[in-house]
Amino acid sequence: MYVERLSLTDFRSYAQLDLELSAGVTVLVGQNGVGKTNLVEALGLLSTLGSHRVSSDAPLVRFGAERALVRAGFVRGSQRSTLELEILPGKANRGRVNRGSTVRARDLLGIARTVLFAPEDLGLLKGDPSARRRFLDDLLTVLLPHLAGTKADYDRVLKQRNALLKSARSARFSRRGSAMDPMDSAGGASVASTLDVWDSHLARAGARLLAARVKLVERLVPHIDAAYAQLTDGSKVARAVYRSSLEGAVPDEEETHDGDHAPSSVASPRVGAQGADGADGGGLSGLGVDEIADRFLGALAQARPRELERGLTLVGPHRDDLELLLGDAPAKGFASHGETWSFALALRLACYYVMLDDSTVPGDEPILILDDVFAELDAARRARLAGIVAKAEQVLVTAAVDADIPAELGGRRIQVVPGAIVDADVVARGDGDV
Numbered sequence: 001m002y003v004e005r006l007s008l009t010d011f012r013s014y015a016q017l018d019l020e021l022s023a024g025v026t027v028l029v030g031q032n033g034v035g036k037t038n039l040v041e042a043l044g045l046l047s048t049l050g051s052h053r054v055s056s057d058a059p060l061v062r063f064g065a066e067r068a069l070v071r072a073g074f075v076r077g078s079q080r081s082t083l084e085l086e087i088l089p090g091k092a093n094r095g096r097v098n099r100g101s102t103v104r105a106r107d108l109l110g111i112a113r114t115v116l117f118a119p120e121d122l123g124l125l126k127g128d129p130s131a132r133r134r135f136l137d138d139l140l141t142v143l144l145p146h147l148a149g150t151k152a153d154y155d156r157v158l159k160q161r162n163a164l165l166k167s168a169r170s171a172r173f174s175r176r177g178s179a180m181d182p183m184d185s186a187g188g189a190s191v192a193s194t195l196d197v198w199d200s201h202l203a204r205a206g207a208r209l210l211a212a213r214v215k216l217v218e219r220l221v222p223h224i225d226a227a228y229a230q231l232t233d234g235s236k237v238a239r240a241v242y243r244s245s246l247e248g249a250v251p252d253e254e255e256t257h258d259g260d261h262a263p264s265s266v267a268s269p270r271v272g273a274q275g276a277d278g279a280d281g282g283g284l285s286g287l288g289v290d291e292i293a294d295r296f297l298g299a300l301a302q303a304r305p306r307e308l309e310r311g312l313t314l315v316g317p318h319r320d321d322l323e324l325l326l327g328d329a330p331a332k333g334f335a336s337h338g339e340t341w342s343f344a345l346a347l348r349l350a351c352y353y354v355m356l357d358d359s360t361v362p363g364d365e366p367i368l369i370l371d372d373v374f375a376e377l378d379a380a381r382r383a384r385l386a387g388i389v390a391k392a393e394q395v396l397v398t399a400a401v402d403a404d405i406p407a408e409l410g411g412r413r414i415q416v417v418p419g420a421i422v423d424a425d426v427v428a429r430g431d432g433d434v
């Protein structure tokens, strides 16, 4: 698919913007801070409903405005569709499809398929597990939009369960010194039976999410290895393993988180290759939803004394991690700067290939967005990346300096100046379509 039109109203630095785009490669060039990333962020939002830069909606709305509107027209084979997202900080965002009636923002999921790589993705390698969980969940909700509801259910139950654990903990502390353990009291029995109810809700929603994550990791693993090899000289193997807290495979985190196949125009080599130990969905590989739910309940039963002590739910998908390995070493702390960039890129390219595998009609290819990436890569990696992405149906690239874009990428150049596009000039480069 490709996006042919992007309109923004009061989004970030743009009061009003209408931008025509085309299939093929487009490079958005402009000085630092002119608003290039704001443009691609808007497109990413229509795909995942979340910004790759901020976790709340307020910064997305132009200073002084109350709401922002992002509208884009997509072409998918012979079909055209228009998606609209109204961003209303502090309220539920709203969506519209093909200028129809207003729907929940969540109803837009699965229509716009974009894969966005940005410098923030280095956090996938360097940051805490929440970034990697979000990476998986964002991709899942694009591939399987109904999972957004499952995730919302899980988060809601988790919040309620945590509130109960926290209040039980407070009660426990306030009664310290009494001869009887408060969990043995009538109040404790009531907490225990309420927790049992929350446990079964949590295990049901959590198991659905976990089963989907595990399957997704199994699909991503060969593509991550292949993409990393394609970007680099292939001397190291990039691997990912799903580590579940149900298996006791995740170190305790201190922080809390409530919270017929379309032909592929971008070849993914070495697909089918696996890491040295067949790394994939970890200990939950091959299990069905019911089996995972049983394990979840077992893990909750085992963790309950510690949870009452800490006032927090200590096992479940909200505590899991996607372990990333380069060779036999964890990427975090061991990978070089360039290796970290390449690994992060490989993760996003793997998302692209998984979406491509799911494409059922011609023109279903996801849109590739590369924000500020080329400046960070050496000449060989720039050329390899250009070679990988140049044949995708649509690639949008941002760069502060045109010279950082390898000539072999070709395509169209659009000049971005603060708050506007003054010049949508088509410049012939290399062999790209113009």
Ligand SMILES: Nc1ncnc2c1ncn2[C@@H]1O[C@H](COP(=O)(O)OP(=O)(O)OP(=O)(O)O)[C@@H](O)[C@H]1O
Binding pocket: 011, 012, 013, 014, 030, 031, 032, 033, 034, 035, 036, 037, 038, 039, 058, 059, 060, 061, 062, 063, 372, 398, 399, 400
């Ligand atoms: N909510 C907002 N209201 C108004 N302006 C905003 C808002 N959020 C961000 N901006 C402005 O947008 C600009 C940043 O835009 P953006 O991140 O797209 O820049 P860029 O062109 O990608 O820069 P770089 O090349 O440095 O990455 C900043 O000047 C910032 O002040």
